[in-house]
Amino acid sequence: MPFEDDCALAGDIEIVRVLVDRSWCTKNDDGTERPSSIAFLDSLNEVSCFILNETNLSLIADRFPDKKIAIVTVAAAREAGFIVARDPDGGGGIPGHVVLVQRSAPLESKQHVRLTRQLAKNGRVSGLSQAAQ
Amino acid sequence: MTPLTATPAFQHVDSVHAVKAATSELVPASLSDTAPWLYSALSQLHDLQDSGRNLIGVGDLRISERASTQVRTILSLINIKTLPTPVLYPLSGSGIGLKWTVGSREVEFTIFASAKTVVAKLEKGQLLDDCEFSEGTDAQSDLNGYLGWLVRL
Numbered sequence: 001m002p003f004e005d006d007c008a009l010a011g012d013i014e015i016v017r018v019l020v021d022r023s024w025c026t027k028n029d030d031g032t033e034r035p036s037s038i039a040f041l042d043s044l045n046e047v048s049c050f051i052l053n054e055t056n057l058s059l060i061a062d063r064f065p066d067k068k069i070a071i072v073t074v075a076a077a078r079e080a081g082f083i084v085a086r087d088p089d090g091g092g093g094i095p096g097h098v099v100l101v102q103r104s105a106p107l108e109s110k111q112h113v114r115l116t117r118q119l120a121k122n123g124r125v126s127g128l129s130q131a132a133q
Numbered sequence: 134m135t136p137l138t139a140t141p142a143f144q145h146v147d148s149v150h151a152v153k154a155a156t157s158e159l160v161p162a163s164l165s166d167t168a169p170w171l172y173s174a175l176s177q178l179h180d181l182q183d184s185g186r187n188l189i190g191v192g193d194l195r196i197s198e199r200a201s202t203q204v205r206t207i208l209s210l211i212n213i214k215t216l217p218t219p220v221l222y223p224l225s226g227s228g229i230g231l232k233w234t235v236g237s238r239e240v241e242f243t244i245f246a247s248a249k250t251v252v253a254k255l256e257k258g259q260l261l262d263d264c265e266f267s268e269g270t271d272a273q274s275d276l277n278g279y280l281g282w283l284v285r286l
Contacts, residue, residue, distance in 0.1 A: 018191050023222035023230065029257070043226030043246035048192050063190065092189035108249040110263045117253075117260065 003046070003085030003101050009074050014052040015084065015098065017070040018060060018128070025068060025125045033125040035070035037117040040100065045107055046090075047082075047100040054096030057132035063094070069131060072123040080119035081105055170216045171208060174231070177221040178204055185223060192225030199248040200229045207231065207242060207250070207266070210273045213280050233283055240279045242266070254279050 017039055019025050024039040040047050050060065052071065060069070074084050081104025091097030105111035178201065185195035204221070222230045227246035232239060239255040252275070253263040262279075266272060 020188060020191050020194070021222045023220055023232070026258075038222065038224055038230045038243065041224055041226075041228070041243065041245075042192050043197075043224065043228045044193075045226075046192075047225065048190055050190070060190070064188075090189070094190055097190065108245045108247060108251070110251045110253075110265055113243050113251045113253065113263065114260065 003083065003087065003099055005083035006086050006098070009051065009084045009098070010078075011073070011075050013074045014071050015074060015077060015100070016050045016052050016055065016057075016060070017047065017072070018064050019068045019070055019125065020064060025070065033068075035072075035120045035123040035125060037113060037120045039070050040072075040116045040119050041113065043108070045102055046087075048087075048090060049098050049100055050091065050094065051096040051098055055091075056095060057128065059094045061128045061132045063092075064128060067128050068125050069128050070120075070123045070125055072119055076119055076122040080115045080122075082115075082119070168214075170218050173218040174204075174208055174221060177219075178229075181221055181223055181229065185227075193227050194223040194225065195227055196223065196229050197227040197246040197248075200224075200227060200244045200246050203244050203248040203250060204229055204231060204242075207244075207276065210276050211280060212273070212277055213284065216280065216284065233280065235283050238283050240283045252276070252279060254282060 019035065019039055024036050025033050026036045028034055077084055077100055081102055082100040083103050085099050085101055087097050087099045090099065102112055102115065105115050182196045182201060187193040187195060217233060217235055219231055219233045224230050224243065229244045231242040231244065237257045241253045241255065243251045250266040251263060252266045254261045264275060266275065
């Protein structure tokens with residue numbers, strides 16, 4: 001069944017993406033970290049994420065120890081052409097699971113990658129253990 | 134079809150070793166002397182193929198065969214002998230990323246599971262140019278144009 005945008009999710013609601021590879025985050029000029037565009041790409045066009053205020057970061061930290069997370073807002077995701085669809089079964093028991101699905105650009109195109117880069121630039125990075133406390 | 138080992142990147146590589154380097158086997162250590170960037174890229178590719186898992190809540194990090202073949206094809210088309218070591222990383226959904234960085238310049242390949250590939254040229258994090266890479270007469274010149282820009286002083 002195709003994913004449907006959940007319009008109840010909007011604005012500054014924050015979305016978490018687990019950064020499982022160190023190349024999924026990069027450094028800004030001022031030394032702070034932000035997610036890389038690659039973090040928000042998925043060949044299946046289903047970027048697996050969690051709604052920050054609905055999920056349990058401790059459960060995520062247990063599953064992915066010592067990893068960082070990227071945080072973006074729902075508004076930024078929508079501006080970059082993604083819908084935010086609920087997918088409660090996709091989190092493997094961790095609540096608040098959603099998928100970002102690109103709907104504006106042709107999949108696997110340079111426009112797709114550009115929009116993902118736009119989203120990543122609006123994100124920030126946090127340590128998962130730190131955020132869970 | 135031209136064998137992979139007959140392409141520019143392998144011209145300075147011993148042919149016996151090159152055959153092994155073009156497979157999923159461990160890369161021969163002698164490549165580290167003759168083409169260290171290529172040795173590193175093939176080693177990293179091997180490691181990613183070996184370690185890739187389907188992670189619930191993140192995505193499938195197992196590298197698809199088509200993406201893996203595309204990485205090798207790209208590496209084989211490079212005719213610039215002196216390059217820094219690239220970084221390879223998983224792309225969710227069985228794809229792979231490949232990036233070279235020199236100072237503030239980056240050339241980034243995004244290779245999806247289907248093998249569709251987007252190449253981007255960035256400086257100080259800003260996109261300068263990008264294209265969809267497909268095999269053909271222009272592919273090799275596009276690829277080497279981007280990488281030539283990367284290492285040009």
